Amino acid sequence: MGLSALMARDGDVAMARAAGAAGIPFVVSGSSLTPMEDVVKANGSAWFQAYLPGEDDRVRALVARVEKAGFGTLVLTADTAVLANRENNQRAGFSTPLRITPRLIWDFAIKPRWVLGTFLPTLMQGMPHFENSFATRGAPIISKQVARDFGRKDHLNWDHLALIRDCWPGKLVLKGVIAPADVAQARVVGCDAVILSNHGGRQLDHAMSPLRVLPEARAQAGDMALLIDGGIRRGTDVIKALALGADMVLVGRPFLYAATLGGQPMVETAIEILKTEVHRNLGLLGLRDLSEIGPTLLHPV
Numbered sequence: 001m002g003l004s005a006l007m008a009r010d011g012d013v014a015m016a017r018a019a020g021a022a023g024i025p026f027v028v029s030g031s032s033l034t035p036m037e038d039v040v041k042a043n044g045s046a047w048f049q050a051y052l053p054g055e056d057d058r059v060r061a062l063v064a065r066v067e068k069a070g071f072g073t074l075v076l077t078a079d080t081a082v083l084a085n086r087e088n089n090q091r092a093g094f095s096t097p098l099r100i101t102p103r104l105i106w107d108f109a110i111k112p113r114w115v116l117g118t119f120l121p122t123l124m125q126g127m128p129h130f131e132n133s134f135a136t137r138g139a140p141i142i143s144k145q146v147a148r149d150f151g152r153k154d155h156l157n158w159d160h161l162a163l164i165r166d167c168w169p170g171k172l173v174l175k176g177v178i179a180p181a182d183v184a185q186a187r188v189v190g191c192d193a194v195i196l197s198n199h200g201g202r203q204l205d206h207a208m209s210p211l212r213v214l215p216e217a218r219a220q221a222g223d224m225a226l227l228i229d230g231g232i233r234r235g236t237d238v239i240k241a242l243a244l245g246a247d248m249v250l251v252g253r254p255f256l257y258a259a260t261l262g263g264q265p266m267v268e269t270a271i272e273i274l275k276t277e278v279h280r281n282l283g284l285l286g287l288r289d290l291s292e293i294g295p296t297l298l299h300p301v
């Protein structure tokens with residue numbers, strides 16, 4: 001999740017450390033305000049998520065930076081070829097970079113805990129920038145005129161994925177596809193995994209829930225790993241996804257909300273809650289461990 005370090009004090013590092021302590025991966029965003037190099041220092045097994053433009057030189061330059069930083073897994077997000085029309089953000093006066101308006105000043109004034117606990121301490125270390133969009137630093141988080149450079153993501157295609165596969169020696173994960181045919185193509189191109197995702201429902205209205213296509217996607221994935229995200233909130237959600245064919249689930253907002261409330265310790269608590277739920281639910285299902293989860297748990301309606 002981009003902008004985590006604006007919502008929670010040092011949010012990326014807090015989540016990366018909590019994940020490290022629990023022995024689970026953390027994915028740092030290409031729209032993060034924390035340099036990727038700092039995140040991989042906080043958790044040596046963190047993954048890097050890139051938004052790459054369809055421009056070979058920029059692809060190669062960012063991939064080289066990610067490799068040099070020491071990441072072993074690169075996640076390419078493919079569902080953001082153009083920006084979503086987020087009318088809720090427009091109504092709230094939210095943009096990136098943030099524009100100082102009377103509305104923004106008022107919103108800051110009514111959130112003193114966040115201003116004093118997160119925003120000002122962050123600002124005192126220097127103006128946050130989009131650090132990981134390209135090989136070099138991007139736009140500042142607050143600016144009157146600067147626009148973010150998104151590159152030509154609308155030109156990104158399967159040939160670019162093949163190029164990335166060619167120049168990236170680590171694990172390659174494609175995030176943000178739903179169509180089973182795309183899962184099959186990702187396997188052909190040599191991806192190590194796909195994350196079925198509709199970006200948490202934040203991009204395209206009426207995009208279907210990835211859970212609905214999970215069995216079909218599983219059939220196309222073969223022995224390639226299949227991951228899923230979106231709305232995983234309780235232990236039973238994890239078990240349902242695994243029963244429908246996922247190898248692993250990812251969790252976004254709940255851990256970010258935990259980080260905003262109480263930093264690394266609260267994220268560790270959130271992870272523990274989910275883990276406890278999974279274990280308890282396994283017990284209630286009469287299962288001993290995750291490997292016993294399968295389609296027999298499901299009752300077709």
Ligand SMILES: Cc1cc2nc3c(=O)[nH]c(=O)nc-3n(C[C@H](O)[C@H](O)[C@H](O)COP(=O)(O)O)c2cc1C
Nearest residue numbers: 001002029031077199200229230231232251252253
């Ligand atoms: C605030 C926010 C920022 C996000 N930023 C990114 C991003 O930079 N890159 C990306 O691939 N997905 C991004 N996403 C999507 C998440 O990675 C994830 O797919 C989505 O939140 C679904 O999981 P959840 O329902 O558990 O939150 C973002 C989601 C949120 C809520």
